[in-house]
Amino acid sequence: MKKNILILLLALLLGSTAFAQNATIKIDIDRTIGEIDPNIYGVFMEPIHFNGARMGLPDSVDFNTLYGTLYDPASSKANEDGFIKDYIDAMKELKITNMRWPGGNFLMGYDWKDGIGSKDQRPTRINLAWGGKDNNHVGTDEWMKLNKSIGSENVVAVNLGLGSILDAAYWVEYCNYKGGTYYSDLRAKNGHAAPYNVKIWDLGNEVDGLPWELGHKNADDYVETAREAAKAMKAVDPSIKLVGSGSSYYEPTGKWIDWNRKVLNGIGDKIDYLSIHRYWEGGSPDNYYAYMGDGAMDFDEKIKIVAGQIATASVQNDFKHPIHLSVDEWGAFARNFMAVLPIAQCLNSFIRHADVVKMANFTMLTSLLSNDPKNGTFKSPVFYTFKAFSNNCIGTSVDTYVSCDTFGTAQYRGIPYLDVTAVYSKETNKIVVNVINRHQDKAITADVISASGNFSGKAEASIVNSDDLKAPFDFASQAQYIPVTKEAKFSGNKLTYTFPPHSFTQIKASLAR
């Protein structure tokens, strides 16, 4: 009997040794991936309208992401332009660099000319993409004011769905032409004499989205339309940068790959970015590992494949200019902690591919704050996670070596429990290490080794985590969402830290060199 107990204890000991979660992370700031473009910290915004029936609620419930949420001139919380100050303050705190507007699917049925001039003269239209009515009270000049108050750039998407190329060129004229033409003078008449100088313009939205997109086109037709639109828009302002609509319709036949190839070969000479959209695709959050693992692998894979396609097309066509990747819609939408690690992992993917991903737009601006219908907005772990990246991860993305245990899903094998990126700032000589421990139950202790000099000063770890992954974010708990900050101990070039299960930790340290 005693012998049996001994064997059992030994087996348990060996078992726990086999699952010991120790890891090594090595960072060498001389092994650089690329400069992080601050434009990866952008947002996307459009008027999405939901009625109750659509949300499984009584039909009297009516919700719009823009009207009544971000824009509500009657609210005591609105600024002089009618935008809710909470959101503006939050976007400033997040240091949001750019905002892509006015859509999205909405855009492809939108006439920008409805949204200028005196508000009481603007036509009310049916929101063709999302249903409900749109009084056009937020139009070009209001979007510009919103971005001005945030301190972000405008990225304007033109309607290449149901709209015309001529209207796209006229919109560039309204925004960017200095004066003396019909639309530039109209802008001045509307109170804005100086041109807005919008630098980046999107050529449509999700044009390959056959089942849902207004004015969907096949790849050949899109190439023709986008090429001619580029010609006309650049005739108005040759300095603008253009974003081609890459695929966002990942049906299982792989046609999305053909779409990107045709668009790159067809208009690669005209565009500066190819855009893709990807929302977290991990399946049901009830299956934790599939949700975390499949979602992360899929997201990174999309970036890698499209980056390869851009490189291929650039060589085949001998393009002399770089084409970057813009992930201009992305997000994860659980209203609990299950959204947090996906968001951190997506941001890690952008940093890992900093050489090619030069713009990204989180959907939506308003989702970066939580909203309690009775008490108003509050900052959830989603806000703090985004902030940790957008405030601290500016500089050079440096390669990381990670050795740790892995897990598998039905789709992918060998997924490391730790998802790690590192960012170095020459100006401050500081290194930021972003670590997501995807293990559901185990903490992982890692040695973080700097291959290019000792750590110096004090290192700090800030942790975003929750005991209850499924608890909805709530107004009353907002104080608990503020990341916990701890000192991270190091000796020489080795910093050892234990990353709690299902957590996002950001370590900030200085290098002695």
Ligand code: AHR
């Ligand atoms: O963000 C919601 C919608 O998702 C956008 O309008 C569209 O571009 C995407 O399909």
